[in-house]
Amino acid sequence: xxxxxxxxxxxxxIPPRITMADVTADVLRPIEKPxxxxxLGMSISLAALLFGVWAVAMxxxxxxxxxGLRNPVMWAFDITNFVFxxxxxxxGTLISAILFLLRQRWRTSINRSAEAMTxxxxxxxxxxxxxxxxxxxxxxxxxxxxxxxLLWVNFRSPLLWDVFAVSTYLTISLCFWYQGLVPxxxxxxxxxxxxxxxxxxxxxxxxxxxxxxxxxxxxxAYLLLAALSTPLVLSVHSIVSFDFAVSLLPGWHTTIFPPYxxxxxxxxxxxMAMTLLVVLRRVFRLEEYIGIYHLxxxxxxxxxxxxxxxxxxxxxxFTAWYSENPYERxxxxxxxxxxxxxxxxxxxxxxxFIPQLFWFQRARRHILxxxxxxxxxxxxxxxxxxxxxxxxxxxxxLPASWDTYAPTIxxxxxxxxxxxxxxxxxxxxxxxLPSLSLxxxxxxxxxxxxxxxxxxxxxxxx
Amino acid sequence: MSEIHITSVKNPGPLKVPARTNQILFGLGAVGIIAFLxxxxxxxxxxxxxxxxxxxFFLFWGLCGLFFTALHHATxxxxxxxxxxxxxxxxxxxxxxxxLFLVLxxxxxxxxxWAHPETAHIEPPLGTGKLGYLNIVFFSVRNLILLGIWVLxxxxxxxxxxxxDETGDARLSQKSAKLSVVFFxxxxxxxxxxxxxxxxxxxxxxxxxxxxxxxFAGLFQSGMAFLAILAIWLKRRxxxxxxxxxxxxxxIGNFMFAFAVFSAYIGFSQYMLIWYGNMPEETFxxxxxxxxxxxxxxxxxxxxxxxxPFFMLMGRDGKRSEKVMLTAAAIIILxxxxxxxxxxxxxxxxxxxxxxxMELGTxxxxxxVFGWTVFRFLGKHSVLAHRDxxxxxxxxxxx
Numbered sequence: 001x002x003x004x005x006x007x008x009x010x011x012x013x014i015p016p017r018i019t020m021a022d023v024t025a026d027v028l029r030p031i032e033k034p035x036x037x038x039x040l041g042m043s044i045s046l047a048a049l050l051f052g053v054w055a056v057a058m059x060x061x062x063x064x065x066x067x068g069l070r071n072p073v074m075w076a077f078d079i080t081n082f083v084f085x086x087x088x089x090x091x092g093t094l095i096s097a098i099l100f101l102l103r104q105r106w107r108t109s110i111n112r113s114a115e116a117m118t119x120x121x122x123x124x125x126x127x128x129x130x131x132x133x134x135x136x137x138x139x140x141x142x143x144x145x146x147x148x149x150l151l152w153v154n155f156r157s158p159l160l161w162d163v164f165a166v167s168t169y170l171t172i173s174l175c176f177w178y179q180g181l182v183p184x185x186x187x188x189x190x191x192x193x194x195x196x197x198x199x200x201x202x203x204x205x206x207x208x209x210x211x212x213x214x215x216x217x218x219x220x221a222y223l224l225l226a227a228l229s230t231p232l233v234l235s236v237h238s239i240v241s242f243d244f245a246v247s248l249l250p251g252w253h254t255t256i257f258p259p260y261x262x263x264x265x266x267x268x269x270x271x272m273a274m275t276l277l278v279v280l281r282r283v284f285r286l287e288e289y290i291g292i293y294h295l296x297x298x299x300x301x302x303x304x305x306x307x308x309x310x311x312x313x314x315x316x317x318f319t320a321w322y323s324e325n326p327y328e329r330x331x332x333x334x335x336x337x338x339x340x341x342x343x344x345x346x347x348x349x350x351x352x353f354i355p356q357l358f359w360f361q362r363a364r365r366h367i368l369x370x371x372x373x374x375x376x377x378x379x380x381x382x383x384x385x386x387x388x389x390x391x392x393x394x395x396x397x398l399p400a401s402w403d404t405y406a407p408t409i410x411x412x413x414x415x416x417x418x419x420x421x422x423x424x425x426x427x428x429x430x431x432x433l434p435s436l437s438l439x440x441x442x443x444x445x446x447x448x449x450x451x452x453x454x455x456x457x458x459x460x461x462x
Numbered sequence: 463m464s465e466i467h468i469t470s471v472k473n474p475g476p477l478k479v480p481a482r483t484n485q486i487l488f489g490l491g492a493v494g495i496i497a498f499l500x501x502x503x504x505x506x507x508x509x510x511x512x513x514x515x516x517x518x519f520f521l522f523w524g525l526c527g528l529f530f531t532a533l534h535h536a537t538x539x540x541x542x543x544x545x546x547x548x549x550x551x552x553x554x555x556x557x558x559x560x561x562l563f564l565v566l567x568x569x570x571x572x573x574x575x576w577a578h579p580e581t582a583h584i585e586p587p588l589g590t591g592k593l594g595y596l597n598i599v600f601f602s603v604r605n606l607i608l609l610g611i612w613v614l615x616x617x618x619x620x621x622x623x624x625x626x627d628e629t630g631d632a633r634l635s636q637k638s639a640k641l642s643v644v645f646f647x648x649x650x651x652x653x654x655x656x657x658x659x660x661x662x663x664x665x666x667x668x669x670x671x672x673x674x675x676x677x678f679a680g681l682f683q684s685g686m687a688f689l690a691i692l693a694i695w696l697k698r699r700x701x702x703x704x705x706x707x708x709x710x711x712x713x714i715g716n717f718m719f720a721f722a723v724f725s726a727y728i729g730f731s732q733y734m735l736i737w738y739g740n741m742p743e744e745t746f747x748x749x750x751x752x753x754x755x756x757x758x759x760x761x762x763x764x765x766x767x768x769x770x771p772f773f774m775l776m777g778r779d780g781k782r783s784e785k786v787m788l789t790a791a792a793i794i795i796l797x798x799x800x801x802x803x804x805x806x807x808x809x810x811x812x813x814x815x816x817x818x819x820m821e822l823g824t825x826x827x828x829x830x831v832f833g834w835t836v837f838r839f840l841g842k843h844s845v846l847a848h849r850d851x852x853x854x855x856x857x858x859x860x861x
Contacts, residue, residue, distance in 0.1 A: 256671035
């Protein structure tokens with residue numbers, strides 16, 4: 001039986017020779033001493049961020065008019081970026097919550113950075129509604145609070161639901177991420193020689209002692225938080241999809257939008273996680289922890305979600321034809337063959353055709369291939385939102401008002417800046433916090449103490 | 463976790479199907495035929511509607527068996543090895559479903575308004591291109607192809623599994639895994655087309671892009687419920703004694719719970735967006751189904767498929783208890799039945815639900831055929847994939 005089982009069994013997640021001490025040393029090395037590449041990456045991110053700060057400052061000073069928006073396209077880059085970044089966050093929640101509940105133990109090497117990515121992506125996304133307000137200093141008007149003028153927010157608007165959905169999402173993700181960090185922060189506290197670091201990490205590790213009692217509570221809380229975040233994976237992007245789907249606009253008003261947006265979010269999130277992890281493992285020399293096997297599993301999820309997104313494209317196009325609704329039919333025809341056909345075909349190619357490479361194991365296990373595919377998916381998913389938003393708007397019900405749309409430098413600056421904002425936080429995270437979950441990685445080691453191996457590879461299977 | 467209690471599993475062999483069970487199933491089949499034939503004389507559209515209900519309900523279970531088997535292979539799951547033969551048994555119904563579909567074709571003229579556009583009120587927008595798609599010939603050919611694809615997948619997966627019972631060859635599992643991976647995209651497309659055709663086109667003007675996903679949610683939820691019932695029954699009869707235990711039951715329960723939430727999510731997405739959009743070409747479908755007295759069924763579905771199973775299966779203890787699981791499974795199955803009834807029934811009787819001997823009898827007939835097929839399969843082959851390389855990991859699965 002055991003010989004037969006070998007054909008099917010998975011390799012150990014982490015090379016067997018790695019011990020607990022190695023994990024601590026390898027993962028914490030970048031925190032103690034960053035390399036040159038880190039400084040390079042950080043500088044590029046800051047430059048991009050600065051560009052964005054300039055673009056947004058100009059927009060705040062001169063008003064939303066500096067953007068390329070004009071009737072009927074009154075939504076474009078800003079909301080595209082918002083949806084894009086919210087989507088990026090979903091991989092983290094999926095990995096930390098759903099893969100946890102599904103007992104996928106390969107998640108242990110990637111969950112920390114994916115969760116961090118979630119938080120930074122949601123933070124980035126949160127900027128866009130604020131920017132779009134024009135008068136950002138009135139942002140608190142979004143929050144329903146008792147006021148003397150008896151003014152209330154419009155509870156019937158999905159844009160308000162976004163406020164609740166996204167802030168809940170950020171809160172829970174932050175709790176989840178922080179809770180996972182606690183034992184690792186304690187490890188840093190115990191290892192560091194600097195007094196200041198000891199104080200700071202000491203405060204944030206909440207007096208963690210690593211006793212069985214601590215762990216018992218930790219595991220309980222982790223399970224509960226995982227169960228709480230699971231609905232969030234579905235709810236946040238469903239509500240984002242409502243921003244469009246509750247309207248009457250062809251191409252927006254369609255019932256598949258909620259699950260389609262969720263699948264797309266997970267898809268884009270995994271692509272972004274892949275892009276970052278390929279870089280991270282290289283820069284911080286974590287190749288043995290984030291192994292080919294982990295990346296291959298992620299690529300499989302990218303392939304699956306690519307099909308879900310592709311399924312939605314097909315269903316939408318088919319149903320538009322099937323409906324015999326002339327407006328629906330026109331919208332989809334216009335998407336594929338109208339003035340923005342290039343955006344549509346970028347979307348289909350990047351999101352559906354290119355990821356089909358992952359049917360082949362060689363592509364799934366080839367670092368450069370997966371890196372390039374993940375970049376394409378990032379591009380494709382950005383264009384997906386752009387296509388949905390702009391193509392439905394620029395040809396509305398009244399042909400007399402048809403117009404086109406082109407972004408200005410301010411919108412481009414804002415978009416580039418959002419990448420800078422996101423990457424800056426990510427680099428800071430990688431520099432100051434353990435980018436792998438020490439405690440969880442130690443849990444999947446084959447031979448934690450470094451003694452002669454005696455335990456079978458059983459621990460790997462879930 | 464890694465300690466091994468059981469080191470070898472002996473082949474439990476085929477199920478000895480009690481003669482009484484077979485008699486009952488035959489009896490049900492006979493009742494079905496009589497009810498349906500008598501129904502045809504009394505009220506043909508109603509009888510065909512009942513036929514479609516039974517056909518769709520059990521086709522979903524057959525497909526669920528296939529889907530679960532493929533899911534097991536494609537994900538390399540371990541725990542589900544002990545119940546895989548049962549899901550294969552469910553999938554073995556698919557060829558029978560194809561035959562029953564041929565019967566349905568005879569009634570398609572009575573069932574579907576698009577089959578006789580001249581007498582039905584097919585208003586102008588419909589007719590330009592849709593009738594080229596929705597017509598008896600294309601409908602039949604298309605759906606037979608879809609059924610053929612499913613049958614093919616089912617037969618190959620079952621064949622590999624049975625061959626492994628003899629040879630114990632682990633490569634067969636690999637082969638099945640490869641095939642299963644291909645199955646999912648194929649299934650997504652074929653299933654959507656099939657339910658658009660057989661169920662959604664009953665109202666030829668109505669469309670909803672999520673409809674395929676909606677039907678799938680019910681399919682998997684109720685299929686898992688049936689799997690739970692059958693596995694518990696087999697265990698109680700001794701066929702899976704010492705093999706199937708609370709740990710496996712809990713995982714099936716996890717699926718039932720997850721899909722209670724998922725089906726509610728999908729149902730809500732569809733309902734809310736149509737309600738909020740408030741466009742007459744979409745809302746008429748839901749209005750028809752939620753005004754009283756159809757509304758009672760509408761509300762029951764919400765409770766039977768979501769609220770009740772949600773609370774019953776939320777905790778760990780519930781999912782590990784056979785009693786709770788059997789009750790929850792029965793509730794879910796009733797919910798799925800009512801849901802399909804709600805999709806199909808109002809077409810022939812928009813004013814109020816009609817449910818009498820005709821509907822009940824026909825449905826029982828389908829139940830008899832389905833049950834007979836599954837038991838025949840389990841009576842011919844071992845009830846356990848006893849030489850699967852993952853079997854020991856599955857038997858010893860703890861959580």
